[in-house]
Amino acid sequence: MSVYTASTTAPVNIATLKYWGKRDKSLNLPTNSSISVTLSQDDLRTLTSVATSSSFTEDQLWLNGTPESLTSERTVACLKDLRALRTAVEARDTSLPKFSEWKLHIVSENNFPTAAGLASSAAGFSALVKAIAKLYELPESMSEISKIARKGSGSACRSLFGGYVAWEMGSEVDGSDSKAVEVAPLEHWPSMKAAILVVSADKKDTPSTSGMQTTVATSDLFQHRIKNVVPTRFIEMKETILNKDFAKFAELTMKDSNSFHAVCLDSYPPIKYLNDTSMKVIKLIHTLNAAAGETIAAYTFDAGPNAVIYYLEENEAVVLGLLHELFGGVAGWEKVDKEQLTLLKAFPKEHLDYDITKGVAK
Ligand code: ADP
Ligand code: DP6
Ligand code: CO
Numbered sequence: 001m002s003v004y005t006a007s008t009t010a011p012v013n014i015a016t017l018k019y020w021g022k023r024d025k026s027l028n029l030p031t032n033s034s035i036s037v038t039l040s041q042d043d044l045r046t047l048t049s050v051a052t053s054s055s056f057t058e059d060q061l062w063l064n065g066t067p068e069s070l071t072s073e074r075t076v077a078c079l080k081d082l083r084a085l086r087t088a089v090e091a092r093d094t095s096l097p098k099f100s101e102w103k104l105h106i107v108s109e110n111n112f113p114t115a116a117g118l119a120s121s122a123a124g125f126s127a128l129v130k131a132i133a134k135l136y137e138l139p140e141s142m143s144e145i146s147k148i149a150r151k152g153s154g155s156a157c158r159s160l161f162g163g164y165v166a167w168e169m170g171s172e173v174d175g176s177d178s179k180a181v182e183v184a185p186l187e188h189w190p191s192m193k194a195a196i197l198v199v200s201a202d203k204k205d206t207p208s209t210s211g212m213q214t215t216v217a218t219s220d221l222f223q224h225r226i227k228n229v230v231p232t233r234f235i236e237m238k239e240t241i242l243n244k245d246f247a248k249f250a251e252l253t254m255k256d257s258n259s260f261h262a263v264c265l266d267s268y269p270p271i272k273y274l275n276d277t278s279m280k281v282i283k284l285i286h287t288l289n290a291a292a293g294e295t296i297a298a299y300t301f302d303a304g305p306n307a308v309i310y311y312l313e314e315n316e317a318v319v320l321g322l323l324h325e326l327f328g329g330v331a332g333w334e335k336v337d338k339e340q341l342t343l344l345k346a347f348p349k350e351h352l353d354y355d356i357t358k359g360v361a362k
Contacts, residue, residue: 001055004099006135008048010127011041012112012119013158014194014308016253016300017237018260019167021216021226026073027175028151031216032230034167035183035237036158037310039194044118048108048127050135056103063108063124070106077151078129079104086136099136106131113201117273117304119159121208125152126159146180155208162186164241166234189244191313195320199277199305206271208303214267221266225259246312250298253310254285257300264303275305285309288322 013036021031059070059079070076086100106128114120129149138145146157150167157179158165163186170178206214215222233252240249264271274282278301285299296315300308311319 001053002097003051003053003055004097004135005049005051006131007050008127008131008134009041009045010048010123010130010159011038011162012044012123013038013155013165014119014300014302015155015158016249016298016310017230017233017256018302019154020212020260020263021222022154022212023169024173024175025213026077027178028074028154029175029178030154030167030169032226033169033234034155034158035234035241036155036165036167037192037194038159038162038165038186039196044112044123044196046108046110046120046123046127048106048124048131050107050128050131051105052099052102052135054098054102056105059103059106061106061108064110064114074125074152075128078125078148079132081148081151082129082132082136082138085133085138085140089137089139104132113198113203113306115203115207116198116201117204117302117306118196118198119155119302121153122155122159125149125156128152129156130160143179143181147175147178150175150178150180153208163188166238183238183241189241193311193313193316195309195311195323197281197307197309197323199275199281199307204273204304206273206303211264211267211271211273211303214269214271215263218268219263219266222263225263229259230256247295250289250295250310253298253300254282261301273303273305274301278305278307281307281309284322288319292318 015034015036017035019030019032019034023029023031061068061070061075083100090096090098090100108124108127110120110124112118112120126149129145129152133140133145142160146160149160150157154167158167161180161182164183165180166183167180168178170176233256237249237252240252261274264273282299285297288297289295297309297311297319300310309319
């Protein structure tokens with residue numbers, strides 16, 4: 001019995017304007033548009049292989065070596081849409097094997113912490129949908145495919161593009177206009193770099209999906225955020241990217257991270273993703289910018305304590321130099337220079353008790 005396979009990788013993307021809130025849970029439609037930067041997949045990535053055969057008896061997923069249920073509503077929705085598109089391909093060319101009727105075996109591996117606020121669901125569902133689209137030889141555009149990835153995990157739709165990406169919330173009830181679009185390719189502003197500080201690789205207590213549902217249901221501040229803050233910020237942030245205005249981009253990024261974590265705390269019961277080390281990183285970046293006399297670095301935190309620092313290559317020595325001075329010499333640190341972005345990876349524990357504010361003062 002023939003087995004047909006395809007493999008792909010997908011990168012992580014880290015939002016600079018956060019998606020937090022669903023207006024439709026089953027279609028995974030957001031309450032606001034969002035913007036992100038896709039990181040280099042040489043560093044943080046998901047690798048997914050899919051196989052199909054008429055002899056397979058059930059859909060199966062192995063995530064990081066462990067069998068996972070493939071019955072979640074979100075994954076089922078992705079598989080259903082992909083099979084429908086494959087059915088159309090098979091109808092156009094009846095000589096093709098009937099993959100649409102066969103079960104799938106999916107093996108996926110993240111080379112970074114899963115469910116720790118480093119966008120594993122984004123890379124994970126992006127890779128899953130991309131791998132199956134490749135196996136099925138689907139002709140659809142990436143924006144079309146992004147609508148399927150969106151149903152797996154909202155942030156996943158943005159990982160289908162490199163560079164600077166927007167997820168337009170759309171207004172249609174069926175979600176047909178809620179998709180990822182490129183704001184600018186990476187080459188537009190290639191000097192943008194990201195450093196990732198892994199404060200904790202632990203699985204978060206509150207998954208993003210349930211966290212944002214608590215926020216939508218209970219937070220008054222969230223209503224203010226989606227009505228009065230994000231719509232203008234979405235336009236402004238796209239402008240700062242197109243104009244390559246780092247100081248403004250950085251300010252909006254930091255403010256949006258703070259706004260997102262504020263609505264988390266305003267939820268009831270409150271959701272706390274940042275820890276003391278995260279707060280020290282925030283203080284450090286503000287101290288650094290004040291000392292530099294201009295905004296040269298921006299922090300942002302997803303639904304977890306781990307920091308992503310955006311900065312321009314020309315300031316790398318200052319930004320990474322400071323981080324190295326504070327955290328450097330600690331086992332487990334490695335600086336990786338890759339074609340797209342620079343990652344500074346640290347691993348937990350070694351520096352958890354390190355008082356970085358002391359470093360700034362000295
Ligand atoms: P994160 O901050 O890492 O995105 P989330 O709470 O949004 O955390 O999502 C974590 C969940 O995403 C995991 O528990 C798992 O269900 C799913 N996920 C992560 N990686 C993959 C993958 N490679 N393939 C399929 N699903 C994945
Ligand atoms: C804080 O995309 O993980 O990272 O759609 O429920 O899977 P689901 O949520 P998810 O939420 C991401 C939240 C965020 C911000 C962002 O990436 O925009
Ligand atoms: Co996620």
